[in-house]
Amino acid sequence: MNQENINKYISLRPTYKKLSEKVGQIIEELLDINNINYHAVFYRAKTIESFGEKIKKPKYKDPLSELTDLAGIRIIGYVEDDVEEISKIIENAFDVDPANSMNKSEDLGVDKVGYKSVHYVCTLPSSRTSLPEYRRFDNLKFEIQIRTILQHSWAEIEHDKNYKFTGELPPEIQRRFKLVAGNLELADREFNQLSRDIDEYSREIAKSTEKGELEINLNSTALKQYLAIKFKKLIGEERLEPSFNGSNNESIILMELRNFGLSTLSDLDMIITPEIEKQINKYEDEGNFLGLCRIIMLASDVKKYLSNSWNNSWGTLAEDHRLMLSELNIDVDFIENYMEENLIPARNKAH
Incomplete structure (x- = not known):
């Protein structure tokens, strides 16, 4: 059964690859139009190997309809306020599935630090799928992740299967690992506040200049x-x-x-x-x-x-x-x- 699903995905993957490219390009255009600062937009279709590993889990009865990240887009902002602005744009531009979308920072709880990210599961709205160039993507789901650049760095280190920080580590190293995560979270907040302070300073300069001061x-x-x-x-x-x-x-x-x-x-x-x-x-x-x-x-x-x-x-x-x-x-x-x-x-x- 797994091989049958893998074969189906092999035939469908080019469509999901094109879907991720199209959505990524739409997002880049929307961010530019709205003058939103961002570091990068990445997009990809899930690899055949990754798909095969994921469907080994018994919870997937019909993986091609249940998996929501066959097409994935990742948006890297600079600070947390950028993530908030980008999130508003995503919610307005696509049909969001609220049941499968989440804010990972809220899931952490008050006593934990670590991986933070906003995840959306979306489909293209009918205003797009009614157009010939988007018709083949009707009802196809895709996942959008939004992170700050520090959150992205942390996630890349923590989740890379080939890197030494994965697996079960000695308690002392685990504790230090979490301390670093906490410091990164504090740094992220401080950068966000600094960004706000610079914006406020800019507004004050503008007012003074207008007054001739x-x-x-x-x-x-x-x-x-x-x-x-x-x-x-x-x-x-x-x-x-x-x-x-x-x-x-x-x-x-x-x-x-x-x-x-x-x-x-x-x-x-x-x-x-x-x-x-x-x-x-x-x-x-x-x-x-x-x-x-x-x-x-x-x-x-x-x-x-x-x-x-x-x-x-x-x-x-x-x-x-x-x-x-x-x-x-x-x-x-x-x-x-x-x-x-x-x-x-x-x-x-x-x-």
Whole structure:
């Protein structure tokens, strides 16, 4: 009987594989549309070997209809609030089977620590299965797991059958193992609270910026909020990307701004003269906050930027920035010639 079920699953597995891919892609699109931060979305169809092992359990009378994880999707968020937001999206996007869905953290009880995850058993809604490309997935179940990145790390270590932490361990090692799990849970909560605190700080910066209260020390969050409000028209027109194009660039531009002599948002605001702001709004196109800050400093004082802030790692101006600086009567050829003459080749930077 088991072999018969295995043979049936072999023939059905390509459908479950395609189902997991489709659902995974839907989830990625929904997370992006809703601006939800997430680390990764994984999807897979259960392997033939895993299916064969699972149906050996006597509780399965008709495994192909009883097993709910033949197609599986795992969503890794960063903090617990992300998991909550992602869960709402899943509940709205799919038909959830509440009887077979659960929150593993609630199942742990008050006296235990360890594996935490939100599990949903779902089917595609009729709004999708009525479409030709989804019709073959009608009534097929799939499982969605949602975890934080720390919960994911813990689960991978604890549940890997080939790793040394599995099986029955000596009591002292078991106790230490659970202590580590408890510390991870505390760390997860602290990261979540830190995330909330950063969001609250961002809101406070935004309110202060709107009021013109700019005596705020330069840092990544403050700078990002200030620029997002100052140049919101450009962002709305999709002519300016509200990012520094990488967290490392945030540190780089903060160093450049400080070397230029700026320590607060007020200092930065003072060098953005009405004429500079006018030219930025006129010419800025397809840029980001990194280039914007650099062009503001160049427009304010070319020699000061080149001697104090320029980090010898870039030497080409975008065409919109060339036009912008030219209209401000700044010699762009001088800038690029200076940079070309003093540029440190990438291969020599480590020396």
